[in-house]
Amino acid sequence: MEKIKLTIDGLEIEAEAGTSVLDAALANDIYIPHLCHHPDLKPVGACRLCGVDVNGRMEMSCLLPVREGLDVKTNSPEVGATRQVAIELLLADHPQGCLSCGASLQCELLHIADHIGVDGERIERLRRPSEPLPIDNSNPFFSFDPNKCVLCGICVRTCEDIVGLGVLDFVNRGSRTVIGTFGNEPFIDSICESCGECVVRCPVGSLAPKRWQRPSHEVQSTCVYCGVGCGIYLGVKGDQVVSVRADRERPSNQGSLCVKGRYGYNFINHKDRLTTPLIKKEGQFVEATWDEALDLVAEKFADYKGSEFAALASAKCTNEDNYLIQKFTRAVMQTNTVDHCARL
Amino acid sequence: MAGLVTAFGSGAMTNSIQEIDNTACFFNIGTNTTHAHPIIGHRIRRAVNNGAKLIVANPKEIELARHADLFIQHQPGSDVVLMMGMARVILEEGLHDEAFIAERTENFAAFKESLAEFTPEYVTELTGVPWAQIQAAARMYATNTPSAIYYAMGITQHTHGTDNVMATANLALLTGNVGRASAGVNPLRGQNNVQGACDLGGLPNVYPGYQKVADPNMQKKFEEAWDVKLSPENGLTHVEIFNAMYEGDIKAMYLVGENPLLTEANANHVQEALERVEFLVVQDLFMSETAAYAHVILPAASFAEKDGTFTNTERRAQRVRQAIPPRGNSRPDWWITAQIGQRMSDHGFDFNAPQEIMAEVNQVTPIYGGITYERLEDVNGLQWPCPTTDHPGTQFLHQGKFARGKGHFSPLHYKPPFEQTDDDYPLLLTTDRSLFHWHSGSMTHRVAGLDVLNSEELLLIHPQDAAAQGIADGEMVAVASRRGALSVRAKVTDVCLPGVVSMTFHFPEAPTNVLTSSALDPVAKIPETKVAAVRIEKLAELV
Numbered sequence: 072m073e074k075i076k077l078t079i080d081g082l083e084i085e086a087e088a089g090t091s092v093l094d095a096a097l098a099n100d101i102y103i104p105h106l107c108h109h110p111d112l113k114p115v116g117a118c119r120l121c122g123v124d125v126n127g128r129m130e131m132s133c134l135l136p137v138r139e140g141l142d143v144k145t146n147s148p149e150v151g152a153t154r155q156v157a158i159e160l161l162l163a164d165h166p167q168g169c170l171s172c173g174a175s176l177q178c179e180l181l182h183i184a185d186h187i188g189v190d191g192e193r194i195e196r197l198r199r200p201s202e203p204l205p206i207d208n209s210n211p212f213f214s215f216d217p218n219k220c221v222l223c224g225i226c227v228r229t230c231e232d233i234v235g236l237g238v239l240d241f242v243n244r245g246s247r248t249v250i251g252t253f254g255n256e257p258f259i260d261s262i263c264e265s266c267g268e269c270v271v272r273c274p275v276g277s278l279a280p281k282r283w284q285r286p287s288h289e290v291q292s293t294c295v296y297c298g299v300g301c302g303i304y305l306g307v308k309g310d311q312v313v314s315v316r317a318d319r320e321r322p323s324n325q326g327s328l329c330v331k332g333r334y335g336y337n338f339i340n341h342k343d344r345l346t347t348p349l350i351k352k353e354g355q356f357v358e359a360t361w362d363e364a365l366d367l368v369a370e371k372f373a374d375y376k377g378s379e380f381a382a383l384a385s386a387k388c389t390n391e392d393n394y395l396i397q398k399f400t401r402a403v404m405q406t407n408t409v410d411h412c413a414r415l
Numbered sequence: 416m417a418g419l420v421t422a423f424g425s426g427a428m429t430n431s432i433q434e435i436d437n438t439a440c441f442f443n444i445g446t447n448t449t450h451a452h453p454i455i456g457h458r459i460r461r462a463v464n465n466g467a468k469l470i471v472a473n474p475k476e477i478e479l480a481r482h483a484d485l486f487i488q489h490q491p492g493s494d495v496v497l498m499m500g501m502a503r504v505i506l507e508e509g510l511h512d513e514a515f516i517a518e519r520t521e522n523f524a525a526f527k528e529s530l531a532e533f534t535p536e537y538v539t540e541l542t543g544v545p546w547a548q549i550q551a552a553a554r555m556y557a558t559n560t561p562s563a564i565y566y567a568m569g570i571t572q573h574t575h576g577t578d579n580v581m582a583t584a585n586l587a588l589l590t591g592n593v594g595r596a597s598a599g600v601n602p603l604r605g606q607n608n609v610q611g612a613c614d615l616g617g618l619p620n621v622y623p624g625y626q627k628v629a630d631p632n633m634q635k636k637f638e639e640a641w642d643v644k645l646s647p648e649n650g651l652t653h654v655e656i657f658n659a660m661y662e663g664d665i666k667a668m669y670l671v672g673e674n675p676l677l678t679e680a681n682a683n684h685v686q687e688a689l690e691r692v693e694f695l696v697v698q699d700l701f702m703s704e705t706a707a708y709a710h711v712i713l714p715a716a717s718f719a720e721k722d723g724t725f726t727n728t729e730r731r732a733q734r735v736r737q738a739i740p741p742r743g744n745s746r747p748d749w750w751i752t753a754q755i756g757q758r759m760s761d762h763g764f765d766f767n768a769p770q771e772i773m774a775e776v777n778q779v780t781p782i783y784g785g786i787t788y789e790r791l792e793d794v795n796g797l798q799w800p801c802p803t804t805d806h807p808g809t810q811f812l813h814q815g816k817f818a819r820g821k822g823h824f825s826p827l828h829y830k831p832p833f834e835q836t837d838d839d840y841p842l843l844l845t846t847d848r849s850l851f852h853w854h855s856g857s858m859t860h861r862v863a864g865l866d867v868l869n870s871e872e873l874l875l876i877h878p879q880d881a882a883a884q885g886i887a888d889g890e891m892v893a894v895a896s897r898r899g900a901l902s903v904r905a906k907v908t909d910v911c912l913p914g915v916v917s918m919t920f921h922f923p924e925a926p927t928n929v930l931t932s933s934a935l936d937p938v939a940k941i942p943e944t945k946v947a948a949v950r951i952e953k954l955a956e957l958v
Contacts, residue, residue: 346743
């Protein structure tokens with residue numbers, strides 16, 4: 072890749088040809104406020120927050136490709152004033168109540184306000200009275216609160232460009248513009264597949280999971296549902312799995328998940344889980360210790376070596392589990408009758 | 416799998432998921448990709464949005480059909496005819512790859528000869544698809560390269576499933592669309608680790624790494640490696656096992672992580688077989704419908720509670736890591752099997768951790784020879800064949816040379832489904848999967864939100880067939896086949912062809928597989944769950 076040298080705020084940096092000034096700055100730990108930019112999506116320059124000064128002219132840094140010798144100022148008076156107005160207008164149109172918002176510490180709006188510095192009184196003067204719009208709680212896994220929406224369009228582009236489905240678009244015009252499904256129907260009645268790709272990319276908690284707990288730590292693993300084998304991080308709190316997040320580095324899914332992979336983990340902690348060996352006695356299952364159960368199994372299986380025995384391995388189990396089941400069947404039970412549900 | 420082994424020498428997906436981005440034409444037949452393999456579905460839709468062509472062939476108008484350049488709704492069981500028709504067009508119009516056929520394939524002449532019977536009239540009559548559509552599909556597939564075929568159980572779950580698979584391979588060989596990036600034949604494997612369970616020998620005719628039981632050299636190899644005497648006889652397959660249990664020939668079973676009472680074809684027969692077995696051990700997460708028949712139940716740890724590896728549909732072995740302690744007194748499956756093994760044998764089961772098992776796998780399984788835990792720390796995992804620890808793994812198969820040497824063309828003829836409609840059972844039932852549930856639902860019915868998104872089984876029926884029986888949308892109906900009956904809510908919709916109805920099999924309340932047929936493909940031994948003759952009646956009239 073061709074390397075390009077440019078200057079941002081007097082610092083000379085290097086960037087690959089074809090990257091935007093915004094990405095180049097972020098890669099070099101120079102923060103430029105931005106709301107509608109997402110690394111997975113093509114830039115659109117909609118939020119007007121990432122403006123920078125290039126020779127006295129304001130350019131949206133997300134749309135500006137790096138050029139040799141480019142001299143960029145991220146905080147000239149003109150740029151600062153534009154940004155100040157943009158963020159104040161956004162905040163004046165945004166509900167308060169950050170403590171109970173699903174976005175909480177991940178809120179980009181909060182992050183930008185913190186970076187730019189805002190005057191609470193000015194924002195309250197700008198705030199105009201308005202009737203709150205109804206919240207769409209129809210989907211079991213996430214809600215959509217249009218009042219919090221900043222119209223960045225990340226959800227629209229995610230569904231179109233990443234999921235390839237195009238459930239969402241801008242509905243209505245002017246100050247009445249909202250994000251909506253076809254016919255502005257509730258999510259549950261749309262063609263939405265509930266994958267949650269838009270939810271995880273929403274910068275402000277307008278699209279937010281209904282149940283969210285921050286895990287204490289995460290463990291890298293692989294999804295248990297279908298054969299795609301998506302990379303995941305299991306979020307753990309205490310002895311419970313409380314979240315699943317996509318692994319962006321894994322080639323099989325590159326940061327995407329489906330509805331089952333992202334939200335379908337509650338079976339792990341479910342009260343119906345079998346938690347002790349059971350032995351059937353007079354038609355009833357009776358709790359047993361591992362030694363009792365394993366001794367019984369070993370004693371009984373010994374009577375059925377050869378063609379009277381069959382094992383079914385499992386396409387849900389690990390490679391190591393399956394290797395041992397077939398080895399046990401062949402080496403101990405003296406038969407090759409071991410199969411699994413590959414044919415189903 | 417048997418079909419691709421015949422044609423190419425390996426039954427696995429030829430390409431990798433990432434190659435979807437550069438595929439110019441997709442031919443998806445017998446796969447409801449966006450529901451059964453959602454993230455591959457996303458990626459195909461994305462590629463189509465970026466200009467790739469998409470042909471969808473399915474008896475049902477599935478979600479992906481909305482994104483297709485060409486949607487072919489053919490009669491269930493007519494896949495061979497459809498693809499042989501396409502092959503005929505490709506040859507007649509000179510769209511085949513002569514150099515590829517000459518250099519890398521065999522048996523072309525016999526294949527070409529077998530195309531003679533697939534006249535436009537014959538093909539149209541059996542598939543129900545206009546010849547012009549078959550011509551369009553053939554041209555689209557042959558002229559937009561690299562093109563790739565994707566299929567799943569809609570191809571394999573037939574009594575002639577092996578023929579179906581060979582028909583896909585024929586198309587790829589004919590156009591040279593195999594053995595390079597983004598071009599190939601890709602059977603999408605259903606479960607998270609169905610690929611791995613096959614790779615590691617969870618099959619009655621092969622040891623780990625597809626080394627044949629019937630090969631005396633392989634028998635000797637494993638006898639030496641495991642220090643035991645081994646049986647030279649192939650074992651029984653899934654459906655055969657339940658038949659043998661029913662007949663009383665198999666008397667004891669070790670059943671791990673499956674719920675055949677809901678997922679197996681002809682479920683009533685399975686139930687009777689389970690009632691007859693003398694000693695049944697079930698190892699699972701939940702008390703499943705099948706576990707109720709067990710004599711001993713062993714509680715297994717879930718994937719979040721153990722270490723190990725899964726191998727995905729593109730042959731990529733990836734790490735599974737323990738995140739939380741096993742629930743209650745449950746234990747990882749490998750530990751349980753090792754404990755039973757230790758009690759019955761004085762050697763061979765002394766494992767303390769999954770990586771010790773993988774180390775043994777590395778020794779005896781050439782395609783997994785270099786897949787070690789140390790290397791799997793890399794987020795990319797490793798794609799087999801990966802014979803040595805310095806081998807990078809294999810992104811796509813058959814480059815330069817097929818696993819079996821030459822690609823093998825298979826002459827094919829139309830074979831009707833085993834199951835035929837008649838006056839008593841006039842409709843064809845085909846099974847499908849939901850995006851929101853998984854197999855028998857023992858995991859997904861325990862996630863409240865997924866039950867909200869798909870709360871009950873629905874029988875999809877064409878308005879014409881519904882009208883004939885006076886069935887209204889949303890009404891409960893009785894469905895009966897030659898093997899069983901159930902009641903289910905009807906959804907009147909034109910996504911099915913007239914004469915064809917469709918159900919998933921995720922709901923214990925409406926156990927679809929009591930209806931399906933366990934007639935087997937003679938080679939692959941896969942049951943014909945995609946075609947069952949049924950009749951539908953208003954509920955009041957049947958009782």
